Amino acid sequence: MIGPSAGPPQAGPHPLGGSTAVPSGRGVILLAPMEGLLDHMLRDVLTRVGGIDRCVSEFIRITDMLMPNKVFTRIVPELLNGGRTPAGVPVRAQLLGSDPVCMAENAAKLAALGPEGIDLNFGCPAKCVNRHRGGAVLLDEPELIADIVGAVRRAVPAHIPVSAKMRLGYLDASRTLECALAMVGAGADELVIHARTKLDGYKPPAYWERIAEVRAAVAVPVVANGEIWTAADAQTCIERSGCSDLMLGRGMVADPGLALAIRSPGAEPLPWGQLLPLMQDFFALVHQHVATRHQAGRLKQWLHYLRRRYPEAEEAYQRVRTINAPDELALALFGAPHIKEAA
Numbered sequence: 046m047i048g049p050s051a052g053p054p055q056a057g058p059h060p061l062g063g064s065t066a067v068p069s070g071r072g073v074i075l076l077a078p079m080e081g082l083l084d085h086m087l088r089d090v091l092t093r094v095g096g097i098d099r100c101v102s103e104f105i106r107i108t109d110m111l112m113p114n115k116v117f118t119r120i121v122p123e124l125l126n127g128g129r130t131p132a133g134v135p136v137r138a139q140l141l142g143s144d145p146v147c148m149a150e151n152a153a154k155l156a157a158l159g160p161e162g163i164d165l166n167f168g169c170p171a172k173c174v175n176r177h178r179g180g181a182v183l184l185d186e187p188e189l190i191a192d193i194v195g196a197v198r199r200a201v202p203a204h205i206p207v208s209a210k211m212r213l214g215y216l217d218a219s220r221t222l223e224c225a226l227a228m229v230g231a232g233a234d235e236l237v238i239h240a241r242t243k244l245d246g247y248k249p250p251a252y253w254e255r256i257a258e259v260r261a262a263v264a265v266p267v268v269a270n271g272e273i274w275t276a277a278d279a280q281t282c283i284e285r286s287g288c289s290d291l292m293l294g295r296g297m298v299a300d301p302g303l304a305l306a307i308r309s310p311g312a313e314p315l316p317w318g319q320l321l322p323l324m325q326d327f328f329a330l331v332h333q334h335v336a337t338r339h340q341a342g343r344l345k346q347w348l349h350y351l352r353r354r355y356p357e358a359e360e361a362y363q364r365v366r367t368i369n370a371p372d373e374l375a376l377a378l379f380g381a382p383h384i385k386e387a388a
């Protein structure tokens with residue numbers, strides 16, 4: 046490991062395994078927060094595969110109430126396991142909200158549960174969230190961003206990191222640096238930048254080169270995110286952003302071996318035969334935690350993403366897409382009539 050991103054890019058061997066890269070950074074790979082997709086169950090199985098250094102939870106929405114602990118532990122049950130997934134990978138809990146006082150009070154309550162860190166969401170594009178002045182819309186209000194980050198930083202014990210995740214902007218990228226400087230100036234220890242504006246949504250491309258300006262201007266680690274689907278994408282992102290710290294979202298869901306592949310270029314991909322038991326374990330967790338009528342949908346949602354990487358997933362998806370009964374789905378996919386009990 047080498048030191049955090051700061052100052053101009055350094056020449057030298059790449060911490061993630063490439064040879065010609067120039068960026069500085071720690072070479073860490075984070076698993077992205079994805080509300081409705083990448084929850085504690087999928088974090089559990091994806092972190093078993095390896096290659097992920099840290100996760101960020103889906104957002105916990107803060108309004109004007111002090112959340113009961115059970116809200117924090119429902120979204121981040123890893124808090125009951127020392128803040129780690131069963132595979133031992135730390136999980137940072139993410140808060141979303143716009144009132145500095147409420148955010149600070151809730152962050153202090155969350156901090157008492159011992160998360161690895163607290164992340165603040167300044168990237169959510171959802172209309173219902175933005176309408177209530179949360180998520181990406183705050184990127185038009187850097188002063189408020191500074192108030193939120195500062196209030197949370199002061200409310201949380203110094204040993205608990207506070208990071209922030211942002212997009213390039215709301216409607217355009219003209220204030221990216223201003224927002225990043227507001228976050229760091231108010232005490233954020235690390236920034237994750239999803240290299241698109243809210244207006245860009247999830248439409249490719251991601252503008253990785255725009256992250257480089259922030260990376261060069263701040264003295265905390267900057268993590269590049271967005272549209273990394275392959276090890277080759279990761280290499281291009283590293284070169285353009287100047288960051289060797291990456292966050293992977295949909296790419297890890299589509300290819301659970303992606304983080305390992307980024308670390309060891311040329312390594313064999315994770316075989317389908319190794320994925321099936323992981324899917325079976327995931328379905329067992331879903332069976333335990335999710336209402337029966339939504340269970341098949343959760344497995345098919347993952348299978349849908351896997352189609353991008355695995356032809357076997359495409360075949361399986363076509364075969365099971367109309368099945369809604371969990372037992373029937375388990376039989377069709379795993380050849381087992383009953384859903385395996387969660388470990």
Ligand SMILES: Cc1cc2nc3c(=O)[nH]c(=O)nc-3n(C[C@H](O)[C@H](O)[C@H](O)COP(=O)(O)O)c2cc1C
Pocket residue numbers: 077078079080081082102103104139166167168169210239270271272273292293294295296
């Ligand atoms: C279904 C879905 C849910 C998401 N939920 C969150 C969230 O709760 N918090 C957050 O900061 N970002 C969220 N994101 C954004 C991702 O963390 C990530 O920034 C984005 O997907 C780009 O990375 P990727 O191309 O590797 O997927 C979500 C994205 C998706 C597709």
